[in-house]
Amino acid sequence: MRYLVVASILSSFLFFSCSEKDDGYTPTPVSLEIPQLFGQLLLPPTIPSDNPLTAEGIALGKKLFYDPILSADGTQACATCHDPQAAFSDTRKFSIGIDGIEGTRNSMPLFNLAWNSNQNFFWDGRANSLENQALEPVENPIEMHNTWGNATAELQATANYPELFSKAFGTDVITKSLVTKAIAQFEMTLISANSKFDKYLLGEATLTESESNGIAVFMDETRGDCFHCHGDPNSPLWTDNTFHNNGLDATITDLGLGGFSGDPREFGLFKSPSLRNLAYTAPYMHDGRFQTLDEVINHYSEGLVYSETIDPLMKKVSEGGVHLTEEDKADLKAFLLTLSEPGFRNNPDFQNPN
Amino acid sequence: MKKFALFFAAAVSIIAVSCKSDDDSTPEVTPVSVDLNFTHNWDGSNIENADFETTQYTNANGEELTLSKIVYLISDVTFTNSAGESFDAGDYNLVNVREEDNLTFTPGIQIPPGDYTVSFTFGFDDEDNIDAVYPDLNQTPEGSWGVPMMMGGGYHYMRLEGRFLDNTSTITGFQYHAIRANDQSTTPVTLQDTSIPVTLGQVTIGDNTTIEVKMNAAEWFKNPNQWDLNALPGMLMPNFAAQIMISENGASVFSLGAVTQ
Numbered sequence: 001m002r003y004l005v006v007a008s009i010l011s012s013f014l015f016f017s018c019s020e021k022d023d024g025y026t027p028t029p030v031s032l033e034i035p036q037l038f039g040q041l042l043l044p045p046t047i048p049s050d051n052p053l054t055a056e057g058i059a060l061g062k063k064l065f066y067d068p069i070l071s072a073d074g075t076q077a078c079a080t081c082h083d084p085q086a087a088f089s090d091t092r093k094f095s096i097g098i099d100g101i102e103g104t105r106n107s108m109p110l111f112n113l114a115w116n117s118n119q120n121f122f123w124d125g126r127a128n129s130l131e132n133q134a135l136e137p138v139e140n141p142i143e144m145h146n147t148w149g150n151a152t153a154e155l156q157a158t159a160n161y162p163e164l165f166s167k168a169f170g171t172d173v174i175t176k177s178l179v180t181k182a183i184a185q186f187e188m189t190l191i192s193a194n195s196k197f198d199k200y201l202l203g204e205a206t207l208t209e210s211e212s213n214g215i216a217v218f219m220d221e222t223r224g225d226c227f228h229c230h231g232d233p234n235s236p237l238w239t240d241n242t243f244h245n246n247g248l249d250a251t252i253t254d255l256g257l258g259g260f261s262g263d264p265r266e267f268g269l270f271k272s273p274s275l276r277n278l279a280y281t282a283p284y285m286h287d288g289r290f291q292t293l294d295e296v297i298n299h300y301s302e303g304l305v306y307s308e309t310i311d312p313l314m315k316k317v318s319e320g321g322v323h324l325t326e327e328d329k330a331d332l333k334a335f336l337l338t339l340s341e342p343g344f345r346n347n348p349d350f351q352n353p354n
Numbered sequence: 355m356k357k358f359a360l361f362f363a364a365a366v367s368i369i370a371v372s373c374k375s376d377d378d379s380t381p382e383v384t385p386v387s388v389d390l391n392f393t394h395n396w397d398g399s400n401i402e403n404a405d406f407e408t409t410q411y412t413n414a415n416g417e418e419l420t421l422s423k424i425v426y427l428i429s430d431v432t433f434t435n436s437a438g439e440s441f442d443a444g445d446y447n448l449v450n451v452r453e454e455d456n457l458t459f460t461p462g463i464q465i466p467p468g469d470y471t472v473s474f475t476f477g478f479d480d481e482d483n484i485d486a487v488y489p490d491l492n493q494t495p496e497g498s499w500g501v502p503m504m505m506g507g508g509y510h511y512m513r514l515e516g517r518f519l520d521n522t523s524t525i526t527g528f529q530y531h532a533i534r535a536n537d538q539s540t541t542p543v544t545l546q547d548t549s550i551p552v553t554l555g556q557v558t559i560g561d562n563t564t565i566e567v568k569m570n571a572a573e574w575f576k577n578p579n580q581w582d583l584n585a586l587p588g589m590l591m592p593n594f595a596a597q598i599m600i601s602e603n604g605a606s607v608f609s610l611g612a613v614t615q
Contacts, residue, residue, distance in 0.1 A: 041486060042493045118495055219502035221531075221591045232498050234486040240497020265407045272497075309407075312422055312515040312527030315588060 027054035027168055032114060035193030037201055037236050045114035045188070048129060051181045053188060056168040059353070061186030063164070064179060066352040070151050071098050071144035078137065078183070079352065081107045085345050087277035088190060093288035097142040104254065106288035109281045111192040111344065112274065118241045123270045123286040125243060126260040130184035135176060148176040155179070190350060192276050193236070197338040201233055207338065214335025217328045224300070224324070224332055228313050229272045238276050238339055243269035244311040247304035248285060256286065258309075268309050279340035293336060297329050385464035389564040390431065392449050392457050393611060394424065397572045406452045407517075413575035417583045419518035419528070424451040424571060425496060426512035426532075428552075429478050431461040433470040433559065441465045446478070448494060455495065458564075465559065472557050472565060476532075476604055477511025477549035483534060484508065505592055506536045506545045514574060518583045529588035530574060532604070535597035544594070548601035554610040566611025573607040574600070 030053040032045055047053060064070065068077045081095040082088040088110035094102040105123055113121075119128055127133035137143045138151055155161045155174045162172035169178050197215075199205035207215070217224040219232060229246075231238040243257045245268045258267035270286045284290040290299065302320040304310075316322050324332070344350075394401040396411045406421050413419060429446035443463035449456050477483070485507030486492065491499040499509050511532040520526040537544040557565055575581040579599040590596040 041489060043489050115493075117493060216504065219504060222589045225589075227498065227500075227502060229497065232500050232502060234500045235492045235498030237493070242496055306525070310527070312517060312529055312588075314527060315529075317527070318522075318524055 025167055025170065027056040027170075029053070030055050030058060032188065032191065035191060035198070037198055038115065038193055041234055041236060042115060043117050046117055046119060047114060047188065048131065048184075051131060051184060053185050054168060056164070057182050057185040058189055060164045060168045061182035061184065062350075063353050064183050065186055066354050069154055069158075070138050070146060070179075072146040072150065073098050076144050078134075081137075081143070082110055084347075084350050085280065087111060087192070087280040087344060089281045091282065093283050095143070097140070098145050099142070101142040103142055105286050106283060108273070109277060110187055111190045111276065112237055113190065114188040115237055116241045120241065120271065124256045124260045125271055130187050131177075131180040134180040134183045134187075138176075152176055152179065192341050192344040194343055195276060195339050195341040197233075197335075198236065198341075200338070201236070208334065210331045210334040211338050212335075213328070214331035214333070214338075217324065217332045218335055223322060223328060225313065225315065225322075226275075226300075226332075229311075230275050237274055239272045239274040241271065243271055244313070245269050245307065245309045246272075246300075247306070247310050247314045247317060248289070248299070250305045250307055252307055252309070254286065265309060268307060275336055276339045277341060277344060278336055280345060293333050294329070297324070297332055300324075301329060383466045385466050386559065386561055386563070387460050387464050388433070388559055390447075390459045390461070391564050391566050391611075392451075392459070392569065393566055394451050394569045394571060397570060401451060401571060403452055403454060411572065413518075413572065413583065414577070414580045415575065415582050417518045417520075419516050419583065421514070421516040421571070422452075423513055423515040424569075425449065426514075426569075427477055427491075427499070427509065428459075428567075429475045429482055431459075431472070431474040433463075433465050433472055435468055435470050441470075444482075446482070446488075446491075448491065448499065450496065453495065467560050469556060469558050471553065471555065472610070473551065473553040474567075475549050476552055476608065477534075478509055479549045479551075480534070480545075480547040483547075483549070501533050501591070504538060504543070506534055506543055508534055511549060514571070518587070520587070521584050526583075526587055528583050529590070530600070531588075531591050532600045533591050533597060535594045535601070536592065537594040538592060546594070546598070548597050550601055550604040550607075552608045554608070557610070557613050558615075560615045562615060564614045566613070568609045568611040569607055570609070571607070574603050577603060577606055579603055 032053065034045065065078045068074050070077065076098045081090045083090060090107035093106060094104065095107050096102055108123065113130060121127040121130065121133040127136065138146050138148060152174045161174060165174050165178055166172040168182060196205050200207055218226045229240050229244055231240065243266065252268035255267045257269040258264060278293060282291055284296050290296050300321055301324040304314050304317045304321045306317045310317060401421065409420065411419055425448065427446055427448050430442055430444060432440050432442040434440040441463055443461040445462050447456050447459040485503065491509050501508050501510060514530040515528065517525050517527055535546040535548045554565070554567065579602055586596055590600070
């Protein structure tokens with residue numbers, strides 16, 4: 001039982017193949033360049049059949065992602081709360097919308113979204129595709145507080161957007177469906193798979209003693225036992241893309257998945273975040289309650305709190321957790337930081353084109 | 355519902371028995387595929403989505419518990435005829451009881467209709483339990499199904515989780531995870547294949563046969579080892595003796611249910 005692994009050796013991020021027709025304009029199909037480890041170990045990326053990637057679609061999506069035109073007063077773009085320097089997250093605990101109102105959840109980093117094969121987006125999983133997810137912030141009253149009618153009318157009235165939509169989708173009639181398709185295409189290209197730990201797995205880097213003990217703590221069922229929810233070297237998304245209550249609160253206020261599904265068994269469950277790029281994505285948890293990784297590790301080690309839906313994987317809850325030694329904590333942190341990729345933040349393909 | 359890849363479907367050689375056209379006595383035999391339907395119960399009462407986290411069970415040791423998860427892997431469904439000839443697609447299926455994923459499985463092989471002894475492996479035997487090689491198990495809807503390399507790598511056989519009332523009357527999580535037994539106190543780590551060969555019994559396979567495979571989850575806690583959740587609530591993966599006990603208890607967990615044609 002073996003897989004043939006075809007490892008791509010192309011070094012450019014995107015592989016463009018040209019196909020032109022004589023009449024009319026055909027957008028240029030693009031295939032995601034699949035990182036070697038993902039290609040070997042994971043399922044293929046999920047690209048919706050009604051939204052194939054094209055060079056023109058991705059470029060348009062990037063322009064829209066960084067353009068405040070989508071907000072009611074032209075002050076806020078997606079990138080305002082999803083800053084590339086913060087791995088497309090927000091360094092604030094709660095992002096602030098155009099009316100100066102704070103939200104109630106921490107912004108989420110954006111990468112490897114095409115490998116979320118469960119296609120559940122937001123902390124509570126309420127959006128079932130990237131396209132549907134992108135519908136929300138534009139009209140959310142405490143975010144961009146716009147209407148789609150207004151947003152598309154403004155785009156339509158610009159000098160350049162109708163032509164860009166025409167190149168990407170063959171029509172210059174701008175709709176919310178096409179806007180969200182373009183943005184989703186750009187988001188699918190945000191791939192992060194070149195951290196120190198990835199290089200270690202590929203035999204291109206070595207871990208320090210502290211980092212190697214850290215991965216052992218992470219993988220040890222009697223110590224960290226993080227791998228049951230946050231992936232492992234053979235599952236290098238470093239998330240399971242599913243929902244748990246990891247013991248933050250005795251009383252659940254934000255219902256998370258349960259608020260969306262209505263199922264009391266799911267009250268207080270949130271999507272496990274990927275542990276990639278933690279160096280840039282503080283603060284942590286759905287409500288940004290922890291400023292540092294030390295606080296996160298202390299939470300799992302001795303700060304667990306019982307509530308009815310707490311995940312059975314959370315051990316020794318009555319004692320607050322398994323009480324890691326100070327050395328194990330420091331090593332676990334050192335390992336977690338090997339999952340961050342400095343080059344991701346500054347990847348020239350992802351920066352503001354406007 | 356995600357179907358797991360049938361790696362060998364294409365490679366399966368179809369045994370077609372063709373007869374001389376003038377021989378009326380033996381009809382032409384078209385090979386058929388067989389469906390397996392996995393059902394789950396606690397000593398006879400069905401376990402369905404609505405029972406998770408709500409229905410209270412009592413195990414053989416007298417502990418009150420609820421279930422939050424039963425996910426398990428079966429592989430190598432094998433059909434052996436009276437001549438001792440066996441048919442095995444060599445594929446696998448990951449059942450998620452609560453999410454109702456893959457409750458029906460069609461092994462990627464077609465066999466001539468007839469009488470067979472049907473068997474399968476609970477988990478992966480050592481031949482199949484190869485680290486990292488199955489992308490759809492590295493990335494299941496529940497995340498990774500893998501076993502850390504320090505415990506020998508490969509894949510989980512089962513994750514059965516829930517909550518029980520411990521002897522201080524505290525609701526406590528338990529994680530009953532079955533994997534290949536491993537002893538890390540030796541170098542290299544000692545491994546013992548604790549996957550479970552399950553023989554369901556004799557089944558007549560026709561054109562359109564569905565075989566019910568029943569799991570009685572209470573059996574995991576019963577026999578021959580009466581499970582004490584207070585003593586062994588979890589951290590069973592690196593516990594060699596616990597894995598042997600799980601494997602022994604698993605021998606009576608599965609049975610043949612209804613066969614429909």
